[in-house]
Amino acid sequence: MSNIGSYEKRVKDFNWSISEKELGYKEGDVLNIGWYCSDRICQMGKANKPALIWDGLGGKKSSYSFNDVRLASNTIGAFLRKIGVRNEDRVCLFLDKIPELYLGFIGILKIGAIAQPLFSAFGDESLHVRLENAETTVIITQRKHVSKVRKIKDKLPDLKHVIIVDHDGKKPLRDGEMIFSLKEETPVEEFEIFPTKAESPSVLHYTSGTTGQPKGVKHVHYSLIGQYLTAKWVLDLKDNDIYWCTADPGWVTGTSYGIIGPWSLGITQCVLDTGFSAEAWYKFIEKHKVTVWYSAPTAIRSLMKAGDEVIKKYDLSSLRHLASVGEPLNSEAVIWSKKVFGKYFLDTYWQTETGAMMLTNFPGMKVKPGSMGKPFPGIMAAVLDPKSFEPDGEPGKIGLIAFKPGWPSMMRTYWNNEETYRAKFVNDWYVSGDRASIDKEGYYWFVGRDDDVINTGGHLVSPFEVESALLEHEAVAESAVVAKPDEVNMEVVKAVVVLKPGFEPSEELELKIMNFIRKKLSPLAMPQETEYVDSLPKTRSGKIMRRLLHAKEWGEEIGDTSTLEGEE
Amino acid sequence: MEDIKKTVLEYVIEEYVEDEDEELTYDTPLISGGIVDSFSMVSLKRFLESKYKISIPDEKATPEAFDSVDKIYELVKEFVKE
Numbered sequence: 001m002s003n004i005g006s007y008e009k010r011v012k013d014f015n016w017s018i019s020e021k022e023l024g025y026k027e028g029d030v031l032n033i034g035w036y037c038s039d040r041i042c043q044m045g046k047a048n049k050p051a052l053i054w055d056g057l058g059g060k061k062s063s064y065s066f067n068d069v070r071l072a073s074n075t076i077g078a079f080l081r082k083i084g085v086r087n088e089d090r091v092c093l094f095l096d097k098i099p100e101l102y103l104g105f106i107g108i109l110k111i112g113a114i115a116q117p118l119f120s121a122f123g124d125e126s127l128h129v130r131l132e133n134a135e136t137t138v139i140i141t142q143r144k145h146v147s148k149v150r151k152i153k154d155k156l157p158d159l160k161h162v163i164i165v166d167h168d169g170k171k172p173l174r175d176g177e178m179i180f181s182l183k184e185e186t187p188v189e190e191f192e193i194f195p196t197k198a199e200s201p202s203v204l205h206y207t208s209g210t211t212g213q214p215k216g217v218k219h220v221h222y223s224l225i226g227q228y229l230t231a232k233w234v235l236d237l238k239d240n241d242i243y244w245c246t247a248d249p250g251w252v253t254g255t256s257y258g259i260i261g262p263w264s265l266g267i268t269q270c271v272l273d274t275g276f277s278a279e280a281w282y283k284f285i286e287k288h289k290v291t292v293w294y295s296a297p298t299a300i301r302s303l304m305k306a307g308d309e310v311i312k313k314y315d316l317s318s319l320r321h322l323a324s325v326g327e328p329l330n331s332e333a334v335i336w337s338k339k340v341f342g343k344y345f346l347d348t349y350w351q352t353e354t355g356a357m358m359l360t361n362f363p364g365m366k367v368k369p370g371s372m373g374k375p376f377p378g379i380m381a382a383v384l385d386p387k388s389f390e391p392d393g394e395p396g397k398i399g400l401i402a403f404k405p406g407w408p409s410m411m412r413t414y415w416n417n418e419e420t421y422r423a424k425f426v427n428d429w430y431v432s433g434d435r436a437s438i439d440k441e442g443y444y445w446f447v448g449r450d451d452d453v454i455n456t457g458g459h460l461v462s463p464f465e466v467e468s469a470l471l472e473h474e475a476v477a478e479s480a481v482v483a484k485p486d487e488v489n490m491e492v493v494k495a496v497v498v499l500k501p502g503f504e505p506s507e508e509l510e511l512k513i514m515n516f517i518r519k520k521l522s523p524l525a526m527p528q529e530t531e532y533v534d535s536l537p538k539t540r541s542g543k544i545m546r547r548l549l550h551a552k553e554w555g556e557e558i559g560d561t562s563t564l565e566g567e568e
Numbered sequence: 569m570e571d572i573k574k575t576v577l578e579y580v581i582e583e584y585v586e587d588e589d590e591e592l593t594y595d596t597p598l599i600s601g602g603i604v605d606s607f608s609m610v611s612l613k614r615f616l617e618s619k620y621k622i623s624i625p626d627e628k629a630t631p632e633a634f635d636s637v638d639k640i641y642e643l644v645k646e647f648v649k650e
Contacts, residue, residue: 057601096602121605144587170589275599276606277631302606306630457607489607507618514611515583523607 002363004233007374014377016408019229023264030195031221033202034077034109036228037263038070039193046266053242053288054099056273062099066266069103072182074191076100076107079180080138083161087112087194088201090134093249094127094141094149096120097273100165100182101249104140105259109202109221112194116204116216119250120145125469125520128152129213130206131159134415140180142166150174198222204415205252207352208462210451216415217352223256224264226356226409230376231261234348235292236321236363243269244285245294251459252352253325256409257294278306282314289318296326298457300333300345301488311340321363323348326458327490328446331370347372349401349444351432353424355409359401359444371443372436380404382429383438386450389426395440398447402429452546454483456491461525463546466493469520473513475503480536482550484529495527496549498536505532538565572620572644577637579615584608594638599631609634616640622647 004010025031041051047067054062064072085091091108093115095101101117108115116134118127127148131139135158141149143166153159153176160176167179196202202221206214231237235257243262247253262269270288274280276299285293322337322345329347337345346361349372359381361373375381382391383399392399405425414421424430435447454461463481470479477500484494495513499505510530518526537545542565551558573594581592584604598604604612613629616622624647633643 057597143589147586147588273602275597275602275604275631277600277635279632280600302631507614511611511614511618514614518608518611523605526607526611528610 002233002236003238004236004362004364007362007365007377010233010377016225016229016378019225019408023224023228025225027198029197031198031200031224032109032112032193032196033221033224033260033264034073034106035193036224037106037260038066038073041066041263041266042070044266049266050268051263052099052102053268053270054273055271055284055287056098064099064103066263069106069263071187071189072099072103073106073110074188075182075185076104076180077110077191077193078188079185080107080113081111083138083178085111085113085138087196089113089138090116090136090204092116092118092131092134092136092139094118094120094122094139094145095165096142096144097248097254097271098142098165099271100140100142102259102271103182104165105249105255106263109196110191110193112196112200114201114204114218115255117249117255118206119248119522121524122148122250122522123518123520124148124151126214126465126522126525128155130216131156133206133213134204134216137161138163140165143168146177196221199412201412203255205255205352208453208460208465209420210453210462211464212420212462214462214465215417215420217252217355217411218413218415219355219409220412223355223409224260226407227256227260228264230357230360231257231265231267234346234357234360234362234376235261235294235323237262237265237267237292239266241267241291242288242318243267243292243294244272244288244290245269246272246281246296246299247294247325252355253294253296256356257325276302278303278310279313282311282316285316285319286314291318292321292323293319294323294325295345296458297324297329297333298326298489300324300329300337304333304336305488308340316341319343322346323360325350325357327455328370328372334367334369344369349373349434349446351434353411353430353432354403354407355411356407358403358407368439368441368443371439371445373444374442375444379407381444383436383444384427384429384431389429389431396437398435398437400450401432401434401436401444402426403432404428405430452482452550454481454491454493456483456486456493456524457489459524461493465521466495466517466525466527469517469525470495470497470513472520473516475499475509476513478536478544480544480546480549481527482546482553484553486528492528493525494529494531494553496531496533496536498533540565572648573637573641575619576616576640576644580604580612580637583615584612592637594641595636597635598637599635601635604634606631612640616644620644620648
């Protein structure tokens with residue numbers, strides 16, 4: 001029997017108080033996610049239960065019980081307090097998927113500070129704009145990434161401390177840098193957790209839009225109410241499960257369902273901090289007897305590409321429930337998973353802004369491969385007409401995915417950008433920026449983005465950010481960045497470039513441009529193809545018509561070109 | 569041919585290694601070792617194709633085939649004309 005039981009019955013009887021009651025929370029109480037994910041689980045008699053089983057590079061491994069998580073997060077919290085971090089200060093976690101990332105996240109929340117996890121593959125420019133916008137005061141990082149922080153530190157007046165968690169003492173520290181080693185510190189047994197309330201800020205995740213710099217999505221401690229119940233009902237997590245969420249906590253899935261969801265339920269989770277290889281993944285599942293696996297379409301398609309033979313080498317019979325998030329999961333991948341694992345990967349749809357799952361396929365529900373499923377109980381979803389912004393209701397008609405505001409884990413604003421936040425709401429609907437249709441049975445079917453943002457491997461890349469960075473390359477006069485179809489990543493970045501006089505198109509130049517963007521922004525933002533052109537299509541007012549380039553790339557109708565420069 | 573290994577190793581160190589203390593050898597795991605991620609693998613493939621004037625088919629450009637300089641050498645050798 002699944003945790004959710006009958007979906008229809010849950011929808012009929014639903015109230016978020018179900019979650020509040022299970023968590024023992026009443027309106028007005030202190031609510032601190034850090035406490036709920038560690039101390040509370042210990043108080044429930046699970047202090048010695050494994051919370052984190054970690055496998056890292058070079059065969060390194062470690063394991064932490066819930067009591068270890070409690071002590072380690074206390075210790076990190078106490079250290080941060082000692083250096084002057086106060087509630088609501090922004091503390092960035094710029095780490096690979098090492099234990100300090102997970103433990104540090106809980107420690108930051110316990111002192112009422114705001115955790116700002118950032119993807120450790122970000123280049124110095126991507127890091128800079130996010131730290132600058134958040135006015136981050138502390139960054140916790142590791143030796144291998146500290147050079148990127150050093151490049152930008154002088155441009156960040158608010159950044160007071162750079163904490164290095166694995167410094168071996170061999171090389172000198174620079175101004176503002178300090179060493180923190182969890183192994184060297186005396187564990188802090190008694191710790192006063194900051195009395196955050198439901199609306200106290202908790203996490204700041206950055207996401208990309210079509211225009212402007214990345215936006216800091218502010219979440220609050222009350223998000224727990226949504227993350228707890230969705231993890232329980234959609235991921236179907238049960239007390240004896242071994243759970244593996246493959247997402248990096250630099251992105252929202254990695255915190256909502258890679259830390260908060262499972263740990264607030266007292267579930268054991270595994271983390272693999274190595275690069276991707278099909279063999280390594282299957283070996284990891286076999287070794288730890290993973291039962292619930294939450295992954296991403298890009299990874300699933302990469303596993304498909306590696307073939308079925310490799311699967312036969314491993315015992316994957318422990319798997320009982322599979323789910324996916326990031327971008328739409330194509331029907332072929334859903335059907336393949338049933339063939340090779342005996343289970344469907346159930347697709348889930350949500351965003352950084354929603355903080356928790358919104359549309360999902362539930363355990364026990366009829367699977368329609370390629371569909372995102374139905375709204376989570378308590379979520380009022382619709383597909384809006386793009387002109388009137390009213391729900392259409394006609395089955396199969398494409399419109400904008402929207403939700404009625406008010407679910408617990410909804411973002412509370414964009415950091416320092418209230419205007420853009422407000423623009424996300426039309427006619428009392430939160431408009432997601434994605435397009436879909438609903439079939440006769442109420443299943444949602446993803447169609448695409450409603451803007452120029454590129455979804456590559458489940459991560460959003462802003463064309464504006466890449467175009468701005470390209471202009472800093474010595475050879476680039478002008479550029480337009482569009483999505484290009486890709487079998488594994490759904491979309492990848494393509495740059496259409498006009499060169500400055502004196503530069504000639506060449507393979508070497510293309511490689512230089514790729515590496516320039518990879519290091520400056522991130523590997524995700526790196527153009528996987530560069531096309532050289534003499535000029536870019538523009539409107540008569542000089543705005544680049546990305547739409548035309550996108551249509552050409554995807555073999556779509558070009559549409560209205562009446563505003564195109566040079567058209568009569 | 570031995571030059572290929574040296575050239576690729578130097579290129580990987582120059583372009584992908586963030587930790588200056590990290591020592592790379594011909595058999596250091598690159599992809600599974602987290603030094604080159606799956607997105608960056610595309611730029612490494614492009615380097616090999618440009619440098620050695622070869623074309624590596626996508627089905628051969630797997631994370632396993634790019635997982636060390638030794639393995640990359642074996643792959644490149646298939647396509648480079650003596």
